[in-house]
Amino acid sequence: MTAVAAPALPKRRSLYPGWFYAPAAAVYSVLFLAPTLASLYFSLTRWTLFDATFIGFDNFAQFFREPFLVQGLVNTVIYAVVTSGLKVVVGMLLALMLTSEIIARGYLRSVIFFPVLVSTVGVGITFTVLMHPTQGMINQTLAFLGMAGPGWLVDPRLALFSVALVDVWKGVGLATVIYIAGLVAIPRDYYEAARIDGATKLQNFFYVTLPLSRPATATVITLSFIGGLRTFDLIWAMTKGGPGFASDTIASVIYKQYQAGFYGLSTAGNVVLFILIAVLVVPLTMFLNRKQGHE
């Protein structure tokens, strides 16, 4: 605002006309915002799709009585933290590797990025077959090496983490690409200055690379953390929340309520998930952005 207002020609403002928002706003508000707002009402009803009876906050009370919701809540947070954490660490390491003068860079970049482009359902089916406790290739290989492989998707303690690993396998390429963009954008002068100051490689990383790639980190964390909290496709393709309820996340709990025809209850679950995301993500992005502002 300040920069634009200074020379003060009215024509200048219209360089960025407000109506540029219009087409996006129209589609977005009709097909996304309106149903979302409507869901606030329907979450307070017992809804059979045929008619909706207003029942106040009963659905929310019910939702918190649901014995698996607490488990689902914890699972959701674990899943989001594990996947986004691994994507940040592994994505950063891979990006460092791919921006260094390593051989076969093109091949490595392609191979790491390609899973991002593949169908989630297809990946889910493939890994379900690979992770089969007795017939799967992973455990057959382990058995060949003389190790007893775990029940990746059937052990209730492991199932959630197995799915999370597949999620990282599929998604780390995007994080890597974002980081590569971030790393390449760091002006050479900084490294030049650091070199003159006699910085070691490690110091280079902690004092130049890490702080200056914070915008990339913010993007990776925000996208993968929210993605992790909302994740549904992969869990549904691989375990459907099982065994039992061991890998249920809120999104899959909501979906099951929806499947069961508890439309009001499921919509209430949407609202609960929304609140959870808001409570976790808003402070997180504020934190990331404030740090960014300090640079």
Place this chain on the structure above:
Amino acid sequence: MTKTKLFALMGASTLGLMISANAVSAQQSGYLSFLIDNGPQSVAVAEAWVAAYTEKNPDVTIDIEVRPGGGEGDNIVKTRLATGAMADVFFYNSGSLFQAINPTQNLLPVTNEPWQEGVQESFKSVVSAGGEVYGTPFAPAMGGGIFYNRGIYEELGLEIPTTWEEFMANNEKIKAAGKTAVIQTYGETWTSQLFVLADFYNVLAAEPDFAEKFTANEAKFATSPAALRGFEKLQEVYEAGYLNADFGAATYPDGLRMVATGEGAHYPMLTFGIGAIAETLPDNLDDVGFFAQPGDSADSNGLTTWMPDSVYIAKSTSSPDLAKDFVGFIGSPEGCDIRNEAVGATGPYMIAGCELPSDVPPAVSDMLPYFQEGGNNAPALEFLSPVKGPALEQITVEVGSGIRSAADGAALYDEDVRKQAQQLGLAGW
């Protein structure tokens, strides 16, 4: 065996010719969409029906649409009905799930259609709402019980168990012989419910009014000792170590293959599995037998039965007459014969004039005595009560894999059931 089958086929086609000769006068024309679930059995039989019907009525086009089964399929059916986008004719469950799709508002009644005369009253009662009949049987009746491998029984000299104790004793011997005694396939969670659902004959034997009380919120799985037994049985087979090593990941086709080829001895399942065995492992069909899930006393040994799924006509159809004619064709003896040809015979039909071929597989002939006059059978709970909790299959996976105890699982299921009852707006919840 092939010869008898051939005769049965010839008989069927002659009958078909005779009926079609009668029907020529009323040739139909137009377009229908026909929504079915994606099970191979459903697809095969639907394709056979459509082929036969359109051959008789060349001016009719019938488009088969396929949806997933299970909960996702339920959801699609409900959504499409509610939005008026349902196929003209569709295939769906009878009993409690039928009640949940709001039949009086969404479906076309067929109470007085001519083919309904041949349909058994016991079936009509599970596809009726508000005094009207809406459904026509899509398949034969089924039993829920235990498939067993006849080879293993012969080899180890085992008797068909009539009590749970005998069943467990058999399991012990099978395990001692180094074989898998009980097959479970939690890779497809719905298969985990069988020990609980198929125990309902035994529940009713102990508490004849359980279903009414259950619907009225007066009886609970956790507090009724007879009803709790189903969960306990599931826990017992797990704790005794009778299950196949990959029970957590194995799928329904795996389970059928195991019991048919003798990789395992017992597989609790609905008898529609016979059709799938006949299709995928025809050579092993004769190795599979069937018995009802045993109760605690040999005096009350009987079969829990399932009414077949049904064909319905959506009220939104633009060609109701053609739809009725097609459904009537499915619900005729000719329709049954086409079914026998396409997927084989899997149980007794609910339609007068529908015959089973003379050479039914052993698993079917094992089941038939329970259905005959004086036979011991009782309908599954879902046909006596509209209340069925959606999370049962997850809970039975937990109990069946030792994650949760039988008592906890039953209590959790009671909680799950309450939601369904409230959603249906039942009194007393």
Place this chain on the structure above:
Amino acid sequence: MKRSRASIIGGSAAIAATFVVFVIPFLFIILMAFKDRQQSALRDFSWPTGFHLWDNVFEVVRTRNWMMITAFVNSSIITVASVTLLIVFAAMVGFVLARRKTRFNGLIEFLILAGLMIPPAVVPTIWLLQGLKLFGTLHGMILIQVAYNLPFSIILYRAFIATIPRELDEAAVIDGARPFDVFFRVVLPLLWPVTVTNIVVQSVGIFNDFTNPLYYLPGNQNATVQLTLYNFQSQFSTAYNLLFTNILLITIPPLIVFMFFNRQIVAGMTAGAVKG
């Protein structure tokens, strides 16, 4: 140019590790697609005993009355149309949002974040689409994809536009160009690198989406590629060769996009970095 022995050793180790982790699963899919039914039932990593790929492909494509063909046509229409709209709409928003600071910016940022965060309310959306006569239609599906994916595209554009010097568009306006022309003639071409990223990420996401078509596109004539895989999953539950042939078939379009755009993604990102 030759940096050190360490980079060669490290590179070789990286090649080996990524081969095991990232390449073998794809080789597994390919091998399975070449096998016959019996061999594929073993689900092991073995060389096919015969060449069955064409049989498998034909079997998969032919299933359900050539449904794969319909599915590929529908998925292509949805993907191309919605990505085109997304690019234009999101670039316009990203441009104005990055350049013009008003008190509404906070609200707009909030709505974008909300769009990334809030899971779509499926039933109310169906109810609304029904009212608009868009339920079960391809154009309804296209608009849904635009609505759901706008926030991500806008974020990509806004971030990229922030790296382009403002002097460029200001120079253009001094020449007397109208904002519309400035945008389409000067700004949008400058955004090409991020547009490529957008095209790749969004078209793949939309092509691979299966939950939304499952609900908003009922009916055979509307089948999409992912729905077809999903439907075939139980139909092919004992035929792993067909299941994996299906997975292989639907992996080909993303592979083509990838091979076609890979260089441009990398070049685009490097170019953006140089400008920044």
